[in-house]
Amino acid sequence: MYGIILAGGSGSRLWPLSRELYPKQLLNLNSDKSLLQSTFERLEGFMPKDNIVSITNTKHTSNVRMQLSELSSKVNLLSEPVSKNTAPAIALAVKFIMQKSNSDPVIIVVPSDHLIENQDKFLSTVKKGEKLAEAGYIVTFGIKPDYPETGYGYINTSDELQDGFKVKEFVEKPDLETAKQYLKAGTYYWNSGIFMFKASTLIQEIEKLAPEIANISNEIDFTKSDEIPFIKFDKMPNISIDYAVMEKSDRIALVKLESDWNDLGSWQSIYDVSQKDKNGNVFVGHVLDKDSKNSFVYSSSKLVATIGLEDTVIVETEDAILACKKDKTQDVKYIYNTLKEQNDNTHLVHKTVYRPWGFYTVIAQGKGFITKIIHVNPGQKLSLQSHNHRSEHWVVLSGMALVKLDGKDYTLSPGHSVDIPVKAIHSLQNPYDEDLEIIEVQKGEILLEEDIIRYEDMYGRV
């Protein structure tokens, strides 16, 4: 079996912990693994690592690759040059698998940012799905509703099959009254966003129901390069697999997903799946509380003191704090969009930015300067680079630094510093066992991350 992990995502719903450039699937929520990594490990339970293909948007490629490389030495990763929703992404990933494997395998497609607990039950669901997929069905995984949720799409089933049901129709997010009727009818399931099919089945259905996607896919050849050409992909219609195929095809089956499932689509749902104390509270990080109830308080760095809160969500990050009534967490999207309109960077990135070699945090900035703490992991090295518009000054805080500057090597211990003039070719390396931490003061009229010319790079970024 093969797997496709859909690792796009906008990062708006769990703001301020998620950001446009750090969406939900990259977060460690209640685990030491991110949701993306947990998804990868779930698939790894029933297929070789090498059979797993992830597809993400270019802007997330570096972070997705970094996280997956922690789990696998070889990472199959496709990057969409623009966002075109799920149908084009799945079509190309299926094509990639067929060309690479030179076969027609059963493929499971999974979102990268959902919570699924109980791997055994998940496996037995997959086994049932596999049989139906082999029999020529496109199989969706549905969750039996236990309350009239209005935030999910529903799937209505008809005839029973050996391992599932035939699907009658896909329906949009209902209003409460309709949701209650669906619940009562007993034939409706929540759409988990997980699909299974034989590669050729999906390709046939796309050719029949979304020929535009099929035609463009046919022009792309993965035998020479894994890159998706912008000029071709940009012509793809922006459409979900549900609209393009699932709602129109008569070859859809449904298997009931027995595992605990949550789409983690809001802070409310994060609260729902978290372990609570006796007052119904969830406290993460440095929280000091008196008399709060049924609240979710997340501190990523600073002390958060709470008194007498009820049904409230507080999320603290380095540069933004959310305080929200728990039943209004859907409105976080409004905040996110407003910040985006206002070009306020707090929707876009965190203050701490992760890189393959470690991370950096902007600790101060002003007219003509930016000050960062740069943390280089043992054995890692920043690219050999130069800047056209800024000089840099480095002071070692802890660990040892090996600095290359215009062809010469310098070893710097804590307290020592070096000046990197404009246009000087330089690199920062930590060839030692201990973490390296330095202060970098950038000076210049123009201070942009993009002002960088790379000459050599351990991580293929030249």
Add this chain to the structure above:
Amino acid sequence: MYGIILAGGSGSRLWPLSRELYPKQLLNLNSDKSLLQSTFERLEGFMPKDNIVSITNTKHTSNVRMQLSELSSKVNLLSEPVSKNTAPAIALAVKFIMQKSNSDPVIIVVPSDHLIENQDKFLSTVKKGEKLAEAGYIVTFGIKPDYPETGYGYINTSDELQDGFKVKEFVEKPDLETAKQYLKAGTYYWNSGIFMFKASTLIQEIEKLAPEIANISNEIDFTKSDEIPFIKFDKMPNISIDYAVMEKSDRIALVKLESDWNDLGSWQSIYDVSQKDKNGNVFVGHVLDKDSKNSFVYSSSKLVATIGLEDTVIVETEDAILACKKDKTQDVKYIYNTLKEQNDNTHLVHKTVYRPWGFYTVIAQGKGFITKIIHVNPGQKLSLQSHNHRSEHWVVLSGMALVKLDGKDYTLSPGHSVDIPVKAIHSLQNPYDEDLEIIEVQKGEILLEEDIIRYEDMYGRV
């Protein structure tokens, strides 16, 4: 007339904006002046600056002096070497005034951290009080209650005098039922903590009612030095002027305070006196809201996004955030005390610390290093100093620095740096018109503010 400003205070009630070492009176709440400065200016409306004497605790002396020097070239400031409540402080301040003025003037005593609006009405109250003080009364200022507050002490009045009332008794903070009876009786007033008296009247009453305080006072002589000797002051009883004198004396009168008055004793009272928007919200700083009501949100640096809050207080500072139901703001004291017990510095100081020459912020710290941004105001200079346990490395971010290092002068422009070795004698000066901002990286096994030997200092701190 003379004035005494009581500028002690613990900083617990408006945490996290107030801290043990940055109490309420030093805060700018809804004005460009601090409460202390507003208090000084209020007195300045009816007496010469030079007649105003402030008394504070040693730990606040530097900050109190800094704020008062912005308003007056000469600052009369007494420092209590230990906290002994208001009776010893007032007794000594009165003695200070009598000795310095060589006279027996009428003195008004005011807390430094209350809000009083309408200076005209305040003045007419003071005029009435002055007449009664001249007639030998100790005059308290009382506020006519308009609801049964349980957080204040009450004063019960009896016979009417020409400009006020005779006082029958002082009563403790009542329960709600008692407070309702006080309100109904019509003879009760809230205790504002403002007093007036002829110097000799108070001294006589202290000699009679608190002879221990009188005896110790008699041993202290301000004709040679303004310093209060620890060895003597430490023997003072720890007692308020209310307990020591007011509740026992039969020479107490009350004048009704007509101004708007608020003790700003909690975030709830800050909310009460603030201008609200049409949804009853008060937003200060970088706040983005959707659908909140009757809430108080204060951001000092970061973005605070709020959704659907009701009757909630959110206060954001650099290192601590408070989220509190508005009717529970009295419990902030519990948080403060818990942090104090836990030796958590967030009760004690802010990340940004103000100094006579400007301010600094600790932006990062770890094993063996502390990194600060140091901001030096134009024309200011840090003391000529050395450190026994740490080296320092300075990088200029903006402005120009004049650095003295082991007898030599260096002028540093943005991007330039200098190393200050352990034990080197050095100073940092900004003799220019523009603000100076530098990064300081301290390195050493021992990193303490106390590791400083001062050789010269513009602000008398040698």
